[in-house]
Structures are given as structure tokens and as C-alpha cells.
Amino acid sequence: MARYLRRTIAQIAFVIIGIAIINFFLLRLAPGDAAQVMAGEAGSATPEYMAALRKQFGLDQPLYVQFFSYLKNVLTLNLGYSFRQGMPVSDLILQRLPATLLLMGTSIAFAVSIGGMLGLLAARQAGKLADTLISALALLFYATPVFWIGVMLVVVFSVLLDWLPVGGMASVEAGLTGLAYAADVGRHLILPATTLGLFYLAIYTRLMRASMLEVYGQDFVRTARAKGVRPRRIAVRHVLRNALLPIVTTLGVQLGSILGGAILVETVFAWPGLGRLAFEALFQRDLNLLLGILFCSSVVVVLVNLAVDLAYTALDPRIELS
Template sequence: MSDLGLSGPQRAARWVSVALRHVVQLVGVVLGIAVVNFFLLRLAPGDAAQVIAGESGGASAAYLAALRQQFGLDQPLYVQFFKYLGHLAHLDLGYSFREGMPVAELIWHRVPATLLLMGAAVLLAALVGVMLGALAAWYAGRWVDVVISALSLLCFATPLFWTGLMLVVVFSVWLDWLPVGGMQTISSGLNGWAHVVDVIHHLILPAVTLALFYVATYARLIRATIIEVRREDYVRTAIARGVRPWRLFRVHVLRNALIPFVTMLGMQIGSVIGGAVVVETVFSWPGLGRLAFDALVRRDLNVLLGILLCSSVLVVLVNWATDAVNRWLDPRIV
């Protein structure tokens, strides 16, 4: 049942019911993800003690045992799991023995960089993808459509790391227009707007690299959806009534074509986070993706568990926002 035809109190009660259902779903999702991630990572071969011993060139059995006791790795797996759940219930993500600080604090320091990269990439991909898809649909079957479709297929088929490396070669090595990596110029001492411009300067290549794949995906989706919507009866009725072409496209065609686009946008946030791991590694971007890669190499499982948990919560929250936007675009959606 949609919200159409409901009174004010009924609509409010319905929204409260939806919010409570979402909270219950969030708790279930977080618990399920915590269980799966914990056992997958703990059952993998190797641990932090072995990595530390390897970095030091070797270690005795007594030293390894002392390290495992210090990290709590000598306890049975179920004991470690229930301790982890107990800490999680108190919003404690554990302690990173490799970084020497709490996991929550470590993640908190890296979150802004990842959110900046993801936000810029998603915004760029959405704007360019919608414009290219709408343009291809408007000129369907003509050379503009053919060129956009070919470029979309090329971007869709190119791996992220290869795209990033080629952009670095062209714009950093050959043309020397943009920095190779990092988030800001080291020891620049910039403040205010100069610092903002410097960060944007470093953001361009990583954001474009991450966005190109999704530009191709969104352009193809918008093109197909607009062509399908233009064949609907209500669009033909609007044409017969003499609705102006731009108003017809903006109000009747594009608005309805955005519904599957918004749904896909929300569903792909998880893959955007995965892509951020590759992009942040290529460009030395100091975000959660780079932190996750380093934690995986160092077997810092507490950090990995914290990042996976926070990423999962972010995906769930974005999907809630997607549902809300879809209801705004079409109130008939339950």
C-alpha cells in the first residue's frame, strides 16, 4: 500500500513503522556481517604474530606464543568471538596493535578522505552518466548514440587500476598537470582556500578513475530506460495533448527514468567502496581502502573487521536513502 490517500496521522504512523523495521533490519544485518566476517578472517591462514615475526627475520616459538597471548589469539575461537561481540555491543571496535591506537579512532581519521573520494566519484558519475544517457536516448540510432555507446562500453570493460595508471602516465608524467598521488602537497603549509584547491587538485585523478566505470554503467541504464519510458501510453497521451518537448522530457520521461537509476546507485555503493580500495592503493589516497589493504597485508584483523562493519552500515544507510528518494520520485512505491 502506498502513502497516497492516507491522512496525516496514518502517514506518520506508517513512516514510524517503516523506520522501526529498518532499525531491526540494520541490527540483523550488522550481526550477520559481524559473524561472517569474524569467522572468515579468523579461519584464514596466518595471523598478526606470524607477520611480526616475519618482519623481524624470525622468532622463537616462545616469542610467537607471547605475541599470541598479548593479542588474545591463544584463546579458543568461540571465546574470541564472544569477546568481540561484547566489545561491539559497547561500540568498541577493538585495538590495532600494529598502529598502536583504537580501531575506531583509526577509522575516524580515515573516513573523511574516503567519503570525499566516494562522494566526488558518485556525483561525477551520476551527473555525467545521466547527461550522456539522456543525450544517447534523445539521438537514439544516430552517430551521437553510437559514439556514446562505444565509449561507455570501453570504460565499462577497462579495469580500474589500468585506468588509473594510464591517467597518471598522461596527466602526471607526460603533461605534468596533476599530482601523481596523495591527498595534499606534503609540507606545503597551505591554509584556507589554498588548501582546499590543493586537495581538489589531488582529488581529480582518483575521482575520475573511480567514476569512469560507473559513468558507463549509468549512461547505458539511463539510455535504455528513457527509450522504454518514451513508449509508455502516458507519454503518448502527453504528446497528443501538446505538451512541450522539454517539459515532456523533464517531467514525464526523465523523472520516471530516474527510478531504476536511483535504485542502482544505492545498490552499487558497496562496489564503489570496493573500487575505492583499488583507487586509493594506486594513488596513495589516505582513506579506508588503503587502510584496509595495509591491514590485510599486515593481518591486522581488528582493523579489517572494523572497516568491513562500518562499510556495511554505510551501505545499509545509503539503501535507506535510496528507498526514500524513490518514494519521492514515485509516491506509489510502497
């Protein structure tokens, strides 16, 4: 185990640096730079002004010099400075990260728990009415575009019923603190988390149902029945535990794509998260910021993969890490 962790951590470092290098060159392939965008906005794009900006940002250096200074920064965990936002990149990311983690955490927890339960129910009732209803609903949510669900939820619950806020993360004017603030954020969280969660919920429902049904067909389930084990106990103790592996795999993939999944919903609901920050950075050619965000998400992906491997060993004694 200790040997496995040592080797894996070495691999992780290698992978993260590799990703950082690829990111760097990939982003230089896009035309335009921050100086162009800023000069364009200022409306006075004299060559002298642009040259001054480029010099200030270090964009006038040859590519390899930029690359090595970037690499040096990455190795010292210095993510650089966003000239566009006038702040260190790490500060910007830390400012936005909690909002994204809250949104993703809530929606995935919602999707896995409710989706898993619905899938379990559907599998136990396979072929009956409950199964048909659940499966049809799951297919519907799976096929409906996320942004459309988001907009419709806003129309119904915010505009027509006026139960929930349209967007944002907290009421600006109120100046709430403590529990009241948490409750306010909670109210703002419901719609975006549901929007994102419904899509994932559909995935977990379908996955859990299929996975459970597969396990139900296995010999050891028949053995448990022959022992006289109660159907509910068979479902939870024998089938569910064996059906969890594919769920964990998918969970790993989705946690890894935290950023991508959030961009759309964060935009629709004006949620101040990392996804929107990345989106803005891309359009403003704020490469330092973008590289920083990509670096962080690659770290998240790699760590989640490690967590998935460890979860496997906890779930299935046949899997050993070596």
C-alpha cells in the same frame, strides 16, 4: 511510516550483528595471524616471542572466548585496538574515512550527473550520430580496466604534461592551510576521481539511455505528446522522472560497495583512504582493524539501502512503505 522505520531499524540491527558474526568466523579461516606476520618481519621468530605476542593480542584464548569478547565489543560499539598500528580501530577508521568519502562522493556525483545527462541526450537522439558516439564511448569506458585508465591518466597528465600530481592527497612539503589546502586537495583529487568516475559514468550513461528509451515507449508519453507538450519538457518531466528508479537502485548498490571500488584506485594513486587501510590490514593479518572496517562498511550498506527505499517513495507515489 513511523511503524515502517521502527521495524526497519530493528531489522538493520539484526542484520549488522549477523554480518559481524559471519565476518569474525570468515576471517579466522585464513591461515596465519598477526603474531606470525610481526615475528616474520622482526626476523627473530622464537616460539617464546610469538607466544608472548599472542598473549598480548589475546590470540592465545580459545576461539569462543575471543568470539564473545568480540561480540560484547560490537554491541557496545567498541571496535577494539589495532596492535599492529598501535591505535584504537575507531581512530584509524575516522582518520581514513573522510578521504574515501571525498573520493567516492566526487566520482559518483561526477558519474551520475554527467552520465545521466549523456544518457538522456543519447536517448533523445536515439539512432542518430550523437547517440552512436555517446554509446560507443560509454562502451569503451565500461570495457577498459579501471587501473589501466588510472595509469594512463597519470602518464599523460602528470608525467608528460605535468599538470597534476601523480598521487597522494595533499602536497606534503607545502604546509598549506584553509582555501589553499582545499585547492591543493582538489588538484590531487582530479585524477583518482576521474579514473573511478569514468567507469561509473559509463554504467550510468548506458542505464539512463536504456531506461529513458523504455519509458519513451509508454502510453503516457504519447498522451503528453497528444497534449502538445514540448519535447524537452516531455523528456524531463515525463520520461526522466520515471526513468530514475533504476538509477537510484544502481546508485544504492554502488554506494554500498564504496570500499571495494576504492581499493584499486586508492592503491594506484596512493590515496590515504579506507580501501588501502583494509588492504594493508588484510596482508598484516590485523584482524581487529579488518573487522572494524568490515563492520563500518556493513553499516554503510544497510543505511544506503534504507535511503534507497525512502528515495523510491519520494520518486514514485505508487510505492508506499508499510
